[in-house]
Amino acid sequence: MTKAPQRALHPAVAAASSAALGLMVTLGCGSAASAADADAKKLVKTMSDYLAAEKAISFSYDTNLEVVTVDHQKLLLASSGKIEMGRPDKLRVTRFGGFANVEVTFDGKTLSLLGKNANLYAQTEVPGTIDHLIDELRDKLHRPVPGADLLLPDAYDELMRDVVDVKDLGSGVIGGVECDHLAFRTKEVDWQIWIAQGEHPYPCRYVITASQVDQSPQYSIQISDWKTGTDVVADDFGFKNITNAEKVDLTKLADIDELPDHLAMGGTK
Structure with missing residues (x-):
């Protein structure tokens, strides 16, 4: 039987294949991999x-939220903002994107959400710490804070929960800052983090991949202008209605999330 002629790989494909093989060999080295896991x-x-x-x-x-449509098209929604936090119970978050211009303030007792585009605001009593507020925003109010896992005092425990695979990918550079690049996997999601090297090991980028969802959409947050201590200028976290915004029920505030209402799960628009 005549054998079919073998086709040579395109140089780019061959290079990519070699790189992938090299990565598999490097990341799969028994005890060395275990030591790298511990270091990560x-x-x-x-x-x-x-x-x-x-x-x-x-x-x-800066955040990027990927959305997969019913016809398998992947869309990327981008927004920017700022977070100011005073432990244990003060928080201000702003977010400006193509669909929303929002400010969230918390003074330890009252949570205020201002939709700047519509000039409407809502308030609710959530006495307690930032940790409690983050849980309430995510689980009851469905208004998660960007990168909320990183703001918790037990961030390590939250991040490492259900992790089944760890990889130390060496160095990476984010916004001119050299970082340690680490990758982790759970049964539900993959996530990566880039941590600034040196005496201020803050997160520079955090990426979550929904590996069990069609097209594996990602959410990423990239951090810049990091400040701590006396360099943080915010000292008043109370809500000030300087635009004479109308007070409404929280359900009346539209398009205040990173995912706009018309692209919400099950939407038809």
Whole structure:
């Protein structure tokens, strides 16, 4: 029987295949891989301890949220904002995107949400700490704070929950800052984090991939202008209605999330 002639790989394909093989060999080296796993977890623990020890934090951020349509088209929604936090119970979050211009303030007792485009605001009583507020926003009000896992005092425990695979991918550079690049996997999601090297190990980029969802959409947050301590200027976290916004029920505030209402799950528009 005549054998079919073998086709040579295109140089680019051959290079990619070689790189992939090299990566598999590098990442699959028994005891060396186990040591790297331990080092990767230690880097996350160091970051978590650093964040928990800081009483005042502020940073700017850029987020990208991927949405998969019913016809399998992947769309990317981008927004930017700023977070100012004073532990244990003060928070201000702004977010500006193509569909929303929102400010969230929390003074330890009252949560205020201002939709700047519509000039409407809503308030609800949520007495307690930032940790409690983050849980309430996510689970009951369905208004998650960008990168909320990173703001918790037990960030390490939250991040490492259900992790089944760990990879230390070496160095990466985010916004001119050299970082340790780490990758983790759970049964539901894959996530990566880039942690600034040096005495201020803050998160520079955090990416979550919904690996069990069609097309594996991602959510990413990139952090810049990191400040702590006395460099954080916010000292008043109370809501000030300087635009004479109309007060409404929380359900009346439209398009205040990263996912706009007309693209919500099950939407037809």
